[in-house]
Amino acid sequence: MNTALIFPKMNHQQIYEEYSAKIYRYFRYRVKNVWDVEDLTTTVFIKVYSKLEQYDGRHPFGAWIFRIAHNALIDYMRKKRECPVDQDTFSSLKATDELPEECLLIQESTDVLWQKVHTLTVDQRNVIQLRYLADLRMNEIAEILGKTEASVKILHFRGIKKLQQMMKAQA
Template identity: 30%
Template sequence: MITPEADEELLIVELYDIHSYELIRYIYMLVNDELQSEDLLQETFIRAWKNVHRMKEIENSRAWLFKIAHNASMDYLRKKKPIHLIEKFIKSVPDPSLQPEKYIQTMEESRELIDRINNLKDRYRKIILLRKVHEFSIRETADILKWSESKVKTTLHRAMKSLEDSYIRAEEVYYEKKS
C-alpha cells in the first residue's frame, strides 16, 4: 500500500528529475559558485519537501520551484556580498559545430553580452534571467519576484533598453577612437 508520505516522496523525486538541471543553472547564474549552487539546489528541494503538502494549491510546479530557488539564493546572497550575476549566459553558448571563425566570433559576442548584463542593475539582471533565459511568463515572473505583472513588464522594458543603450554607447566610443 502506498502511503501519502510515499506519494509526496515520489512527487519530490519526480520534480527533482524534471527540474533540477534548469534550477541549478538558474541558481548558478545568481550566485556564480558551483559548490554553493549545489547546496542551494539541495536547500530548494528541502524547502519544497517541507511544503509539499501545498502542492494541491500550486498551479505551476516549475514556477513554484524557481520561486523557492530564487528565495534561497537571495537569502544566501544577502549574507554574502557583493553579488556577481550571470557568469555564464546559458542561452548565448555557441554551437561547437560552427566553423572555427564563426564559433570564436559567437563566443566573443556571448562574452560581451554577459559582461553587459553583469553591469546592469540587479533587478534588470534578474528580470532578463527569468523572462529571456528561462522563458517564464509575465505572471510566473511576477510570482517568483513577488512583483506585480505591470512591474515585470516595465522593468523588462527598462532592462532591455538599458542593455541596448550600453551597446550604443560602446559603438559611439569605438567610432570616436577610430576618428
C-alpha cells in the first residue's frame, strides 16, 4: 500500500515533530543513560524512515512507531545484559535486593502476562501496549488510535479485566 495515501501530508520532519517527544519519554523512563536514550530515539526514526514504505495501514501509525521503539528497547536491553557489571554497581548492591530466584519468578510472571496480552483483541492490545509500554495517557492513546478517549478507557478497562480473569484462572 502506498504510504502517501495513508498520511499524505506528513513528511519526515512532521513525523519526527509529532512522535519524537513521545518516543523519547518512552525510553527515558526505562534507560538511565540520557545519551543512550537519545541514540535509541534516533535509531527509531532511522528505522521508521527506512521502513516507511512497508507501513501497510492495518494498525494506527503511532502504534506502528511504538512497536519499532519497543523492539529497539528490547535489542538495547539484550546488549546491555551481556555487558559485565562494573565494580561500583556490584558494590552498591544491598542485602535487601531481590534474590536472583525472585527476579526470575517476576520475569516469568511478566512474560506470562504479556503472552496473555497477545490474546486480547487488537484494539485492547494496542491500548494496553501504548499505556504500559509507552507510558502514554489515555488522551494521547485516543489521538494515536483515532478513537475517543471514552472508547479507549473502555477498551483499557475490559482488557485489564480480561487479563485479571486469565491470571486468576492460571493461579
